[in-house]
Amino acid sequence: MTQVINPATGNVLTSVPSLGLAETDAAIERAHKVFPAWKAVAPGDRARLLRRFAALVDEHIDELADLEVRNSGHTIGNARWEAGNVRDVLNYYAGAPERLSGRQIPVPGGVDLTFHEPLGVVGVIVPWNFPMPIAGWGFAPALAAGNTVVLKPAELTPLTAIRLGELAGEAGLPEGVFTVLPGKGSVVGQRFVTHPAVRKVCFTGSTEVGKSIMAGCAEQVKRVTLELGGKSANIVFADADLAKAAASAPASVFDNAGQDCCARSRILVQRTVYDEFLGRLEPAVKAFRVEDPARETAEMGPLISAGQRASVSAYLDDADVAFRGTAPDGDGWWFPPTVLLAHSPADRHWREEVFGPVVSVLPFDTEEDAVRLANDTEYGLSGSLWTSDVGRALRMARAVETGALSVNSHSSVRYWTPFGGMKQSGLGRELGPDALLSFTDVKNVFISSED
Numbered sequence: 001m002t003q004v005i006n007p008a009t010g011n012v013l014t015s016v017p018s019l020g021l022a023e024t025d026a027a028i029e030r031a032h033k034v035f036p037a038w039k040a041v042a043p044g045d046r047a048r049l050l051r052r053f054a055a056l057v058d059e060h061i062d063e064l065a066d067l068e069v070r071n072s073g074h075t076i077g078n079a080r081w082e083a084g085n086v087r088d089v090l091n092y093y094a095g096a097p098e099r100l101s102g103r104q105i106p107v108p109g110g111v112d113l114t115f116h117e118p119l120g121v122v123g124v125i126v127p128w129n130f131p132m133p134i135a136g137w138g139f140a141p142a143l144a145a146g147n148t149v150v151l152k153p154a155e156l157t158p159l160t161a162i163r164l165g166e167l168a169g170e171a172g173l174p175e176g177v178f179t180v181l182p183g184k185g186s187v188v189g190q191r192f193v194t195h196p197a198v199r200k201v202c203f204t205g206s207t208e209v210g211k212s213i214m215a216g217c218a219e220q221v222k223r224v225t226l227e228l229g230g231k232s233a234n235i236v237f238a239d240a241d242l243a244k245a246a247a248s249a250p251a252s253v254f255d256n257a258g259q260d261c262c263a264r265s266r267i268l269v270q271r272t273v274y275d276e277f278l279g280r281l282e283p284a285v286k287a288f289r290v291e292d293p294a295r296e297t298a299e300m301g302p303l304i305s306a307g308q309r310a311s312v313s314a315y316l317d318d319a320d321v322a323f324r325g326t327a328p329d330g331d332g333w334w335f336p337p338t339v340l341l342a343h344s345p346a347d348r349h350w351r352e353e354v355f356g357p358v359v360s361v362l363p364f365d366t367e368e369d370a371v372r373l374a375n376d377t378e379y380g381l382s383g384s385l386w387t388s389d390v391g392r393a394l395r396m397a398r399a400v401e402t403g404a405l406s407v408n409s410h411s412s413v414r415y416w417t418p419f420g421g422m423k424q425s426g427l428g429r430e431l432g433p434d435a436l437l438s439f440t441d442v443k444n445v446f447i448s449s450e451d
């Protein structure tokens with residue numbers, strides 16, 4: 001059994017089983033056995049089951065959100081959005097089974113058809129930072145495309161995934177089609193990599209573990225989608241709406257206590273407005289409400305664990321702290337929003353993913369400087385750009401090496417649009433129209449029309 005802790009208090013919430021190898025194998029084998037029957041479900045019926053699952057999630061939004069507040073320290077507002085995102089992603093992909101068309105390609109001597117065949121069992125490995133949405137981005141398109149799914153939540157945050165697994169059963173998904181397997185990454189997650197019946201692994205987490213999963217999957221030429229770390233830039237030009245850019249910067253990095261792969265944790269500010277921008281940023285950071293995440297007014301809760309707080313704190317050693325917000329004292333893994341001044345792009349806090357409520361600020365001079373500094377990282381997941389010059393917005397949007405970029409806003413993840421990283425931030429795309437096909441292989445069939 002594993003103890004589940006409330007990060008806002010440090011108290012034990014409950015215990016959940018930590019599955020071993022034999023139980024993992026049994027679940028994978030069940031998913032493998034039921035795959036042909038799930039694949040054969042008529043498209044309209046599969047769509048109906050997914051819609052019923054979405055409706056049940058919708059009926060349980062408050063319960064799921066409450067679980068996430070207590071297990072992950074997410075603010076109640078965020079947690080409700082996250083449960084709603086699972087519903088929306090299920091509804092979005094519920095439209096897919098009836099639209100998963102192949103092609104008819106003109107060829108001599110007959111007819112050529114393509115089919116998008118499901119892969120088989122898909123293993124989804126979920127991190128602790130967004131337990132519900134990241135689970136849904138994996139299981140919803142995988143199930144819609146006709147795969148069966150085994151899903152491992154993070155050991156720290158298994159509760160909402162376990163509940164979603166129960167709701168799937170209540171919605172009528174046959175046993176074995178979607179199974180949640182709580183346990184350790186090194187046991188359950190690793191078995192997804194090595195078990196030959198698992199034909200694809202969707203992994204979200206650290207770049208280090210992601211690389212080992214990719215290497216392990218290579219053994220069996222197993223499909224893999226990786227969503228890894230980030231060090232996204234928030235680039236503010238002198239011609240931008242500075243008030244809006246400064247007011248929105250705290251949420252773009254401190255949301256979820258900065259434990260977000262899309263966090264805009266590097267702010268690049270054009271030198272001519274650097275002082276003015278910092279002057280506007282300071283009150284916004286100080287006003288950012290860090291409090292009991294169950295309160296409706298909370299904008300940020302605690303960090304996930306004592307270990308995470310220790311690793312975030314270490315980035316402040318020898319760093320130049322510009323100013324900080326506030327956080328509750330006492331029990332729980334609290335950490336105030338913190339703004340650091342970078343003196344060089346070599347500073348450790350400028351280069352590494354902190355995964356906490358810490359943002360680094362650096363001035364730049366020209367557009368070319370901004371591109372060079374923004375791209376001087378192994379990561380490329382997200383980013384934002386503030387300017388009133390539409391030509392510059394387009395030039396910058398094309399020049400910054402990142403999978404998602406928003407202009408005059410901080411939007412990253414919308415379920416209608418593709419999400420994923422360039423460079424070492426990942427491989428493949430989730431969400432939007434692109435994700436579905438990554439859970440299928442193309443089969444080409446030629447039918448001769450000759451006598």
Ligand code: NDP
Nearest residue numbers: 126127154155184185186189190205206209228229261355
């Ligand atoms: P990990 O990459 O270790 O964990 C992510 C998931 O992978 C968890 O479910 C974990 O299981 C599982 N896992 C761990 N090792 C293996 C393995 N060998 N084989 C298969 N699955 C495995 O991230 P951490 O939780 O350790 O976080 C460390 C850092 O990673 C963070 O500080 C942050 O920088 C980054 N990170 C990035 C995320 C993102 O969204 N891109 C999300 C989370 C972390 P278990 O339950 O045992 O931990």
